[in-house]
Amino acid sequence: MAEDAILLYLEKSEEIPDSGIFASEFGIDHEEVINVTKSLNGYGLVLAQDIKKENWVLTEEGKLYAAAGSPEMQVFSAIPPEGISPDELQKKVDPSVFKIGFSQAMKNKWVERGKQSVSRKVQHVDDKVKDLLTQIQAEEVRRCPFLFGILIADIVHVMRSRFSCLGTSNIFQCCYLNSKRCSLINLLLETWKGYSICKGPNYAPKRKKAATDLTREHLQSGGWKDLELKEYNFNAKGLPPEGGHLHPLLKPQQHPARDSHDTFFLKEPSTTQWLPEDYVERVKCVHESGGYGSRGYGYDWKREEANKNLLRTHTTAVSSRMLYKLAQKPFAPQKYFSIDRVFRNEAVDRTHLAEFHQIEGLICDRGLTLGDLIGVLHDFFSRLGMTKLRFKPAYNPYTEPSMEIFSYHEGFGKWVEIGNSGMFRPEMLLPMGLPDDVRVVAWGLSLERPTMILYGIDNIRDLFGHKVDLGLMKKNPICRIGLE
Numbered sequence: 105m106a107e108d109a110i111l112l113y114l115e116k117s118e119e120i121p122d123s124g125i126f127a128s129e130f131g132i133d134h135e136e137v138i139n140v141t142k143s144l145n146g147y148g149l150v151l152a153q154d155i156k157k158e159n160w161v162l163t164e165e166g167k168l169y170a171a172a173g174s175p176e177m178q179v180f181s182a183i184p185p186e187g188i189s190p191d192e193l194q195k196k197v198d199p200s201v202f203k204i205g206f207s208q209a210m211k212n213k214w215v216e217r218g219k220q221s222v223s224r225k226v227q228h229v230d231d232k233v234k235d236l237l238t239q240i241q242a243e244e245v246r247r248c249p250f251l252f253g254i255l256i257a258d259i260v261h262v263m264r265s266r267f268s269c270l271g272t273s274n275i276f277q278c279c280y281l282n283s284k285r286c287s288l289i290n291l292l293l294e295t296w297k298g299y300s301i302c303k304g305p306n307y308a309p310k311r312k313k314a315a316t317d318l319t320r321e322h323l324q325s326g327g328w329k330d331l332e333l334k335e336y337n338f339n340a341k342g343l344p345p346e347g348g349h350l351h352p353l354l355k356p357q358q359h360p361a362r363d364s365h366d367t368f369f370l371k372e373p374s375t376t377q378w379l380p381e382d383y384v385e386r387v388k389c390v391h392e393s394g395g396y397g398s399r400g401y402g403y404d405w406k407r408e409e410a411n412k413n414l415l416r417t418h419t420t421a422v423s424s425r426m427l428y429k430l431a432q433k434p435f436a437p438q439k440y441f442s443i444d445r446v447f448r449n450e451a452v453d454r455t456h457l458a459e460f461h462q463i464e465g466l467i468c469d470r471g472l473t474l475g476d477l478i479g480v481l482h483d484f485f486s487r488l489g490m491t492k493l494r495f496k497p498a499y500n501p502y503t504e505p506s507m508e509i510f511s512y513h514e515g516f517g518k519w520v521e522i523g524n525s526g527m528f529r530p531e532m533l534l535p536m537g538l539p540d541d542v543r544v545v546a547w548g549l550s551l552e553r554p555t556m557i558l559y560g561i562d563n564i565r566d567l568f569g570h571k572v573d574l575g576l577m578k579k580n581p582i583c584r585i586g587l588e
């Protein structure tokens with residue numbers, strides 16, 4: 105609507121001298137006129153030139169007087185025709201304006217003070233201060249500066265008689281002369297921005313709509329040749345992200361949804377006999393309210409849950425134990441490696457068993473980086489014959505950043521996931537007592553999966569468990585790893 109209004113107006117007239125006046129005449133929001141003008145200007149349909157105006161606006165105190173009347177008027181109005189005792193009068197007037205209003209009313213010779221009472225000296229007075237303030241308020245709303253030139257002179261004139269005017273470049277400060285408190289009425293100069301608009305080099309009464317997408321139809325019909333494509337606006341604001349809620353997985357400590365793998369719990373003994381209490385306390389704190397740069401989970405951490413005995417679901421349990429041990433001594437760099445049995449309470453199929461093995465490695469040293477982890481992974485997997493690696497960001501509650509590891513399988517002709525890795529989080533390492541600058545890079549993989557790939561076995565039950573073919577054991581070389 106604003107666009108049509110501007111372009112059609114310019115068809116008949118040379119210029120829109122003031123976008124503000126134009127907007128109010130056409131009943132369009134000025135912001136909209138501004139935005140459309142910017143866009144039309146960008147395409148050369150119009151030429152827009154900045155105009156700045158300065159408006160006087162009332163301060164909060166000014167607004168109060170514009171509404172309730174000047175202090176002297178408030179005092180004057182409170183005096184009945186028959187007069188009033190000073191005490192009574194004081195009760196009737198707002199205490200914040202009484203003193204100043206009374207002395208100003210005396211000065212204006214509106215009121216007189218007898219022995220017992222205060223009375224009006226004249227029957228009618230004009231509240232010029234209020235009139236001026238309301239006028240300023242009205243002009244401010246209409247944003248019309250021209251009248252202001254005249255008005256300002258008036259204001260200065262009226263104010264001079266009562267205020268000392270401290271003019272600065274953009275603040276017109278008037279303070280009561282006769283008040284020690286110097287309560288201020290500021291008339292602020294507010295900058296207003298708008299445009300004067302005239303035809304641009306590419307002016308047309310209607311803008312040709314630029315295409316935002318190049319479609320299949322455009323390509324097939326050849327229509328793309330005359331297509332005017334909309335330019336990218338790299339300054340456009342994106343949609344504000346909606347969010348701010350915790351995912352349910354982040355909330356419950358003992359909810360099956362939080363476990364990345366289902367667990368076998370022990371019946372006998374069902375709980376641990378001993379835990380290092382100071383460490384438990386730090387872990388509880390980190391889980392509940394975070395720390396070390398983490399926000400924590402924000403739940404009630406339950407000791408009963410942590411006390412439960414279970415079969416480890418991954419060898420990271422072993423790594424954690426080693427790291428805790430390491431933290432109890434003066435720090436020295438370490439490498440750890442494990443191959444061990446893990447247990448997961450999951451449905452058994454051709455690629456899953458409830459028991460299998462994991463391989464895990466970790467390196468602890470001061471100042472290690474993700475680059476070190478990537479380098480080590482290349483070394484490690486190339487020795488297993490896997491040279492083409494790719495990494496994909498992943499999530500582990502104990503590492504950040506985390507990466508899934510993929511290797512290109514020539515036989516399958518595709519990328520296969522072969523492991524998981526990451527840098528142990530500070531909120532895991534620091535409560536153990538490791539020094540601040542120690543970083544731990546780690547990775548883990550199943551023993552069975554790469555072996556199946558290497559030996560071309562497509563059912564895990566043929567490799568491990570009671571269904572294994574004993575012939576396979578006899579026929580296979582001891583180790584094929586590294587042999588092409």
Ligand code: PHE
Nearest residue numbers: 418420524525526546547548
């Ligand atoms: N524990 C992870 C898993 O079971 C592997 C891993 C080990 C990930 C060490 C990061 C660091 O998949």
